[in-house]
Amino acid sequence: MTFQLVYYSQQDPKWKEDILGFGDSRDTIGYVGCALTSVAMLISGHGFIETPKTLNQKLKNVNGFVSAGIRWDTVNQIYPQINVKSNISCGNTDAPLGLIDASIAAGQPVIVMVDSTPAPGLLTHWVVLYAKEGNDYLMLDPWPYQTDVNKKTYLMPRYSQGNPLQRSIMHVIVYESFNASGGISLPGTDQTTGTDQTPPTTGTVTTSTTLARVKADLTWGLNIRSSIDTSSPSNIVVSVPAGTVLTLLGADDYSKIGGVNQWVRVNDGKGHEGFCAAWYLEQVQVAAPVVVTEPVTTSTTDTSGVTTTPPKPVAMTVVVKARVGRLGAKIYKTASVKSEIISTEKMRAKLTVVEDESKARAKLGKAGKWLNVKTKDGKKGYVSAELVAEP
Numbered sequence: 001m002t003f004q005l006v007y008y009s010q011q012d013p014k015w016k017e018d019i020l021g022f023g024d025s026r027d028t029i030g031y032v033g034c035a036l037t038s039v040a041m042l043i044s045g046h047g048f049i050e051t052p053k054t055l056n057q058k059l060k061n062v063n064g065f066v067s068a069g070i071r072w073d074t075v076n077q078i079y080p081q082i083n084v085k086s087n088i089s090c091g092n093t094d095a096p097l098g099l100i101d102a103s104i105a106a107g108q109p110v111i112v113m114v115d116s117t118p119a120p121g122l123l124t125h126w127v128v129l130y131a132k133e134g135n136d137y138l139m140l141d142p143w144p145y146q147t148d149v150n151k152k153t154y155l156m157p158r159y160s161q162g163n164p165l166q167r168s169i170m171h172v173i174v175y176e177s178f179n180a181s182g183g184i185s186l187p188g189t190d191q192t193t194g195t196d197q198t199p200p201t202t203g204t205v206t207t208s209t210t211l212a213r214v215k216a217d218l219t220w221g222l223n224i225r226s227s228i229d230t231s232s233p234s235n236i237v238v239s240v241p242a243g244t245v246l247t248l249l250g251a252d253d254y255s256k257i258g259g260v261n262q263w264v265r266v267n268d269g270k271g272h273e274g275f276c277a278a279w280y281l282e283q284v285q286v287a288a289p290v291v292v293t294e295p296v297t298t299s300t301t302d303t304s305g306v307t308t309t310p311p312k313p314v315a316m317t318v319v320v321k322a323r324v325g326r327l328g329a330k331i332y333k334t335a336s337v338k339s340e341i342i343s344t345e346k347m348r349a350k351l352t353v354v355e356d357e358s359k360a361r362a363k364l365g366k367a368g369k370w371l372n373v374k375t376k377d378g379k380k381g382y383v384s385a386e387l388v389a390e391p
Contacts, residue, residue: 015053021065037142095169113171
């Protein structure tokens with residue numbers, strides 16, 4: 001999915017007095033929770049909605065703090081789709097601006113540490129960088145400064161402390177979300193950064209956006225792992241042979257097939273689920289989908305001459321889950337996040353299912369599956385099945 005800007009303030013009364021991690025009574029989210037709040041904004045922007053309050057508790061449940069200091073890598077224990085790619089201290093060297101720029105271009109915002117005051121000494125503060133403009137970055141700042149995501153907030157005017165850009169950033173945390181499609185929504189516009197526009201194709205054979213095949217030349221087989229760590233065989237769930245067809249579980253995993261250093265979440269159809277290297281997979285071609293038409297209702301006449309018409313069956317309805325938060329659920333023109341967005345439905349909005357009911361019900365709540373639906377105002381399209389449920 002395209003990264004959506006989500007703003008949280010560490011000073012929000014809903015959580016500002018909560019103790020951060022395993023700190024003491026002085027270590028509140030409102031006082032020292034900028035890193036936690038930055039992570040909450042980042043993972044929420046990727047579609048995994050968490051507030052600083054909920055994320056604080058979930059990280060504590062997985063021992064995600066050293067006192068009040070966040071352990072960056074433990075986010076992966078809560079969301080296996082998100083992994084720390086880079087953790088770079090640059091207090092005494094130039095910040096890796098090229099790495100930051102490349103990550104943003106790939107639809108992956110970056111969390112950085114800055115000095116929050118021009119006074120002598122270092123008072124650390126964490127913010128989220130999501131776009132580059134000239135020799136500056138646009139940021140989401142958890143300290144109340146500019147809370148409207150439709151307006152631009154720049155890093156340098158507030159946190160450069162008279163230094164050039166490469167010396168204004170003292171630590172860089174790059175998370176990689178495997179749900180990212182390569183774009184970041186820009187404030188106040190319909191524009192996104194870093195998105196590739198793929199023209200539609202026509203023909204009698206199409207490709208399945210939910211299936212991929214292990215390449216035939218991979219004679220040694222392909223490992224499916226519980227995480228993307230390849231340093232040890234301990235996380236290998238199963239090894240599948242060349243030619244195995246796998247089901248893709250992430251909404252944007254299909255676009256990663258064949259991509260070097262890209263990982264996708266898959267199921268082998270035998271109860272094994274995990275991550276595998278996308279560069280060892282190829283697309284699967286399938287027959288063109290059959291168009292489903294509504295059955296014709298016919299009338300009948302009994303022996304007394306009375307004509308009756310069978311009642312029209314009640315259409316199946318689903319509702320948008322509350323987990324979508326303020327972002328809502330996107331309705332796409334086709335079953336792909338790269339197609340046109342025709343509507344955005346709020347949480348608890350009702351949608352009418354316009355495909356076979358039994359097949360639709362089997363897909364409800366599952367990642368990588370799509371439902372053909374109609375909105376309240378009559379627009380027909382596709383919604384991710386994991387974002388809706390029966391009322």
